[in-house]
Amino acid sequence: MFRQVAQLPLDYDLFKGPEKIFNWSPAGSVIFGNGAVAKTGEEIRRLGGKKVVLTTDEGLVKFGVAQKVIDSLEAAGVEYTVFDKCEANPSVETVEAVAELAKDADMIIGLGGGSSIDPAKAAAILVTNGGNIRDYEGCDLFEKAPLPVIAIPTAAGTGAEVTCFAVITDVQKQWKMAIGGSHNIPSLAICDPELTASLPPLFTAATGMDALTHAVEGFVSRGSEPISDALLGQAIRLIAGSLQRATFKGEYDKDARYDMMMGSLMAGMGFVNTILGISHSMAHPLGAIFGVPHGVGNAICLPVISEFNIYANPEKYAQIAVLFGEDITGLSANEAAKVGVQCLYDLLASLPIPPLDSYGVSESDIPHLAEEAMKGGDRFTNPRETTIDDFKVLYKKCLELQK
Numbered sequence: 001m002f003r004q005v006a007q008l009p010l011d012y013d014l015f016k017g018p019e020k021i022f023n024w025s026p027a028g029s030v031i032f033g034n035g036a037v038a039k040t041g042e043e044i045r046r047l048g049g050k051k052v053v054l055t056t057d058e059g060l061v062k063f064g065v066a067q068k069v070i071d072s073l074e075a076a077g078v079e080y081t082v083f084d085k086c087e088a089n090p091s092v093e094t095v096e097a098v099a100e101l102a103k104d105a106d107m108i109i110g111l112g113g114g115s116s117i118d119p120a121k122a123a124a125i126l127v128t129n130g131g132n133i134r135d136y137e138g139c140d141l142f143e144k145a146p147l148p149v150i151a152i153p154t155a156a157g158t159g160a161e162v163t164c165f166a167v168i169t170d171v172q173k174q175w176k177m178a179i180g181g182s183h184n185i186p187s188l189a190i191c192d193p194e195l196t197a198s199l200p201p202l203f204t205a206a207t208g209m210d211a212l213t214h215a216v217e218g219f220v221s222r223g224s225e226p227i228s229d230a231l232l233g234q235a236i237r238l239i240a241g242s243l244q245r246a247t248f249k250g251e252y253d254k255d256a257r258y259d260m261m262m263g264s265l266m267a268g269m270g271f272v273n274t275i276l277g278i279s280h281s282m283a284h285p286l287g288a289i290f291g292v293p294h295g296v297g298n299a300i301c302l303p304v305i306s307e308f309n310i311y312a313n314p315e316k317y318a319q320i321a322v323l324f325g326e327d328i329t330g331l332s333a334n335e336a337a338k339v340g341v342q343c344l345y346d347l348l349a350s351l352p353i354p355p356l357d358s359y360g361v362s363e364s365d366i367p368h369l370a371e372e373a374m375k376g377g378d379r380f381t382n383p384r385e386t387t388i389d390d391f392k393v394l395y396k397k398c399l400e401l402q403k
Contacts, residue, residue, distance in 0.1 A: 001033055017253060022225050024273055028187045028266065030162065034254065036192040037068050037152060040109070041233045043188060044150060050108040051079040052150075055098050055120045056111040057086045060357055065154055074261070081105070086112060089169040089176070089287050095133045098123035104386035107148045110186070114158030114167065114294070119150045121166040121184055124149050133168060135242025137177040151186035154195045156260035157248070157295055158206025159214055159268020169288055176284040178377065185272075192262040193254070201247045204260075205351040206295030208243040211264035213279050213298035215239060216344070218271030220309060220316045222379045223352035236323040238263035241344070243351055254392045278386055281376025282394065285369050287316045292359045303344035305382075308390070310337050312383035317341055348401075355402040366395045379380040 009152035031039060044052060052073070060066045061084045073080045090365035098119050102108050105127075110120030122133050129136070136142050151161035160166075165180040165253050197205070216227060238259045245256035282305070283297030310317055311334065318336035321328050324343040328336035361369075370391035373379075379386055 004064045009101035009348065018164040024227055025164065025182050026269070028162070028185050028189065030189045030191060030286075032191040032262070032265070034192060034194045034258070036190050037195060038072050039079050040069050040150065040152065040190055041074070042188070044073070044078050044107060044286040045076045047107070047148065047187065048082050048147070049078060051105050052081075052107045052109055052113060053098060053105045054080055054082045054109045055123070056082065056084050056085055056116050058084050060084075060112055060116075060154060063198065068195075069109065069152060086116040086119055088115050089291065090115050090122075091169050091171050092133055093171075094119045095122040095126065095168055101125050102147060105147065107150055109152060110151045111154060113153065113155040114160040115148075117153065117158070117160040117186070118166040118168060119149070121146070121160070122168050122179055122184065125179065125184065133179065134170065134177065136179045138180070140181045140385045142181060142183075145183045148187040150188050150190065151197070152190045152192070153261070153264070155199060155203065155207040156193075156196055156257070157210040159211065159264050159271070161186055162268040163272040164264060165272070167284075170289060174288045174374075176288045184201035189265070193258040193266055193329060196246075196261060197251055197254070197255050199250065201250075202352050202354075204250055205243070205247045205297060205353055206247060206293055207264075208239060208260055209299035209302065209303075209348070209351065209353065210295035211260070211267050212236065212243065213302045214238045214271045214276065214318065214349075215263065216265040216302060216306065217277035217279055217382075218267065218274040218380070219320070220383050221271075221277060222383060223381045225274070228270040228274045231266045233319065234273075234324060235263045235267040235270065236320060238266070240324045240347070243347065245388070246352060256327055256362035264269075275381040276378040277305065277309070277382035278373070278376070278379055278391075278394070280378045281373045281382075282369070282391065282398070283319040284346070284376060285372035286356070286359075286361065289365075289369070289372070290359045290361050292356065292361070296353055299348055299351070300356060300398050300401060303348055304394055304401065306341045306344050308394060309383045310334075310341055314315070353402070356399050361399065363396065363399060366392050366399075369395050
């Protein structure tokens with residue numbers, strides 16, 4: 001017997017009046033721990049699944065990560081089809097291909113980072129609602145509940161396993177679409193930190209900075225509230241204390257991998273209810289136009305936009321300093337906030353994040369990037385209002401940051 005659970009529509013109205021009423025939409029169920037991936041097959045059977053599509057990428061197949069899921073499916077007698085062509089910035093075409101494979105399936109499994117989980121979530125909408133995925137850009141624009149999705153992250157980064165958005169690239173328009181809805185949260189997230197152990201340093205650093213960006217931007221967001229603050233503050237603390245260790249000795253530091261996955265999970269749970277800020281507004285065009293990995297774009301933008309935002313929410317940036325372990329005794333809120341922002345600059349400098357110009361981004365591209373950043377929905381929850389001229393200055397600082 002299954003009980004009814006309220007699925008509230010997404011509501012990011014920042015002006016709710018003196019009552020300060022807000023919606024909180026929790027994630028689906030979560031199974032967390034080393035070795036948890038072995039439970040995949042039995043959980044799918046428990047949920048009534050008999051036939052699934054597994055979306056992943058060629059690397060996870062090559063290095064045996066996908067086989068761990070397949071072994072579990074076979075042991076439980078679950079029929080499966082594998083789609084292993086997911087790309088770094090998943091495209092409309094990938095979503096269509098997954099949806100075609102899944103039209104007779106009970107569920108879709110997304111195994112990987114957001115690049116595999118997001119197309120699984122988007123394809124699940126298409127299977128039950130039809131049409132073109134472009135029809136659903138925005139919030140709650142689909143009428144029928146998507147096909148159930150089981151999300152298995154293999155990186156501590158996007159938090160896609162517990163969020164209600166799928167970010168899909170429209171290659172023709174060079175645009176990243178956010179497709180959201182409260183029913184779009186995966187039915188189950190299976191989070192196994194051991195799956196991240198073999199990630200190389202660059203990938204660990206980039207995905208980890210993506211998770212930190214979610215945590216920081218959600219924490220200082222104009223849409224933050226007490227529940228999100230608890231989740232996002234803890235996420236910042238966990239990531240700040242473990243990202244460098246996970247990056248440089250992640251193959252044998254299980255505690256760092258565990259804390260990073262927990263931090264990423266908690267960041268995802270928090271920011272889906274607060275939305276983010278202009279680091280994401282800036283990172284999305286970098287990915288759509290130049291193929292800059294999302295985590296790399298956020299890693300570079302985060303300290304720059306935090307410095308820009310500092311006086312719009314100094315109390316929260318001061319708390320970030322404390323969450324990084326800094327002593328701010330005797331400092332004013334503004335002074336302590338500067339310490340918090342410097343923590344972000346110092347962390348970036350310590351990690352193997354390549355500069356933007358290595359992806360072909362140059363100063364001549366800034367006007368177009370700024371125009372695209374102005375279209376980002378995350379601008380409206382950023383602590384400080386932004387203009388196109390602000391974005392031009394910020395992009396220039398990002399280009400110069402690592403020189």
